[in-house]
Amino acid sequence: MSAMDVIGDIHQEEMLINMGPQHPSTHGVLRLVLRMRGEVIEESRFVIGYLHRNHEKISEQKGWIRALPLTDRVDYLSPITCEWAMALAAERLAGVEVPERAEWLRVIAAELYRIASHLVFAGTFGTDLGATTLFLYCFREREPILDIFEKLTGQRMTCHYVRIGGVGWDLPPGLDDEIRRVVDVIESRLPEYDDLFTNNRILRARVEGVGPVTAAKARAFGASGPVARASGVDFDLRRDDPYGVYSRFEFDIPLGQQGDCLDRFTVRLEEIRQSARIIRQALDGLPEGGVRTKLPARFKTPEGVAYGAVEGARGEIGYYAVGDGSEAPYRLKIRSPSFSNLAVIEDTLIGWKIADVVAILGSVDIVLGDVDR
């Protein structure tokens, strides 16, 4: 078939277009190659690997302790969960006990960063669709969370807070009140987002029914996190494969039905509320004690295999570690949620328009550091 196709009297041309890796809406260095007829996508292909740093091999060379700070850069919008997963794998391999207080602090830090990550998602999703103001509002809300982490760890984003055997530092005095205030403010602003955006007719027309993903497809691809839950797959590692002290908290898991962009958006907004709930419960029940188990000067993991998986903001982030008795993992496989979530939508794009590509890609909320590692 030639590129020129005559349908009745209308001449439509096919166009092979390259989106990215530099593009305002690919959320990082992602490249899409699209074959389009007019505005409609006929074929799509993802080209990834522009951010591939081979973190797995670096971990083999550097060892557990020295590779742990690098893990922040895998999912840099939700770094606490990446660190936690890696620490979990090491702790399960080596049989390290984590103090109670450290487990609760891990929960608080992870849920705070889940809120921050979902705020980034909401803001960038709005920008993709043309509602730039939502971006500014969400980042205004996110700044206090980053300030909290700066007070806690000295860094805003790549925190290096979770360590093998606990967390890096205890809460400085006054920080728990600040966390409570920040969480209250964020939760009070969520209805405003609903008024302005979720219930906006134009936004609804742009995202309702767009890019649906069925539950069966989500399971076959290993989609996880809000993407899978929006499709109706009722699975959350915090409840179904508990790690840390999550089994002690009461929270709901929001589910969607259709798996379209609107479901993915509303599921994440609801998760912010649930995270706020968890943080309040955690702050109320925070036990006393140490925050870190002292490890030997040269921390070695014995032979064996362990998998530490954590429910990150994007889904299941897991570290599959094979130990060999040395200070470094023999093999460390990073199971990244965005890698699987991105594979799900490769053929979902077909039949939609270029404007929908942006909406669908934005609603999956990938982080290229996570996809490429």
Place this chain on the structure above:
Amino acid sequence: MDERGWLEALIGSWMKPVYHAAPWVAYLVPVVWILAIVAVSALLLVWLERKISADIQSRIGPLHHGPWGLFQTAFDALKLLVKEDIVPRAADRIVFCVAPFIALVPAVLLYCVIPLGKGWIAADLNVGLFYLLATGSLGVIGVILAGWASNNKWSLLGGMRAAVQLITYEIPGFLSVVAIIMMTGTLSMTAIVESQAGGSWHLWPFSAPLLKWNCFTIPGALAAALYLVAALAEVNRNPFDLPEAESELVSGFNTEYSGFRWAVFFLAEFSNTALVAGIATTLFFGGWSSPIVSRGAGVFTVLGDGVLWYIIKVSVLVYCMMWIKWTLPRVRIDQMLQVAWKGLIPLSLANMAIAAVHVALVGVAR
């Protein structure tokens, strides 16, 4: 003495000898005048956009250059002037260079027929409205040419979207204006404003013309709403800014433009914004007529008809347009077309019928 009188008194005394010496200077004055209005209004509007968007987004906006950052736009324009002149190697060079100016020229041309104040109009055509509608369509060409000449698939997509959008939304724009033509029975812009000025209730020393404005009649109100929506689409503003949708098409037809040529497109867009606000003001909101007092004594003259009221009304409309831009998301192209074909065009056709009934009942306003 009204404003024109003041101006003539101020300038006329030393200009009169110049006119006697070289009468053709009289023709230059409106040209310079119009260019000055276009440039100043664009600069002010850019500043206004940045401040209003900042306010909506809990930011502050330009601060440092000039009081409230007023000179920021001037410095930005200077910066753009000294940037490197890049023309893509495979682009159609002549068309690429000319397209921004084709987009700008209609904005300048249209200002000639907008009455800014009583007697303040550069070209008082008796077919001013017809000239407006005809010339206004020319801006589309510049955008389409830019999209084509850039030799960039993203620009092409932007240009094609612009073609569809701008041509489609011409129709409800025109049809809504037809209702006004029927109601006022004239194509002359000054006559349309004059028909909206003048008193309708009297309480000495006031006589308020407010209710005579076209937007307070049924067909006029509907026409105003239709025209304003169509106008948003005509000037490529959110929610209809698909041709330059930054998040989808990098920058649409603008993608390959940098430096001064991009500034010209930007200038054209903001001039157009002020222009359609001015047209809406003239046709629907009474132009330069004051809502408070049209015939007053002494100190109340300043509240009377004049340029000040034109500026105030245009400012209100522009503020609303910017408010909408920074609140609403963008529509998709097929949704935009549905709004036009299934919503605006049937409504504007119905509006013509309503206007006919209005004219039959009330008579033609003069």
Place this chain on the structure above:
Amino acid sequence: MTRDEATGAVATELGGTAVSVEGGPTGLLVRCGAERIADVVRGLRDGSACFDYFTFMTAVDYPPSGEDAGRLDLHYHLRSIPNKLTAVVVTSIPRDGVSVRTVSDLFAGADWHERECYDLFGVVFAGHRNLTRILLPDDWRGHPLRKDYRQEENDLLYVPESRWPEMAAPRTPEAAAAAQPKGKAAQGGAG
């Protein structure tokens, strides 16, 4: 279904095809021969334990040492959403020369994971619809996650001398003079 019940069910259903099934510390561990991997994965997916979720797939490299010929272990991690269980299928293949049947027709998610395995380990999956490199550029040499990978091969690929040899070639004086920009204006502008 508890983990032990699932272990029993899987052992019964897979029966002759699998080599061994153990209830590991957090789930099932299934070891099988490489030629039966597709049957095992299908059996786990369609069996009563219903492992319908494909978590990931990876490989572990054991290079040859002494008499040991070396091998590549392939690990497939599956989950059962309804029963909240995990299963890891481990199989071994020789490091070179052997291909494994793909499971991307059983689980669509295996598509990209197998491409990554090929890219970083060099494992060939027979029947894969598009077995090309996914994370690394197409002209990369070698497979980085293997223990005997040499980075130097690829450094040579990207140094200017190998990419643009004409720039690295030594110039004769005449060629150097001819390449100078002509005219005073060019000289002044280049300064």
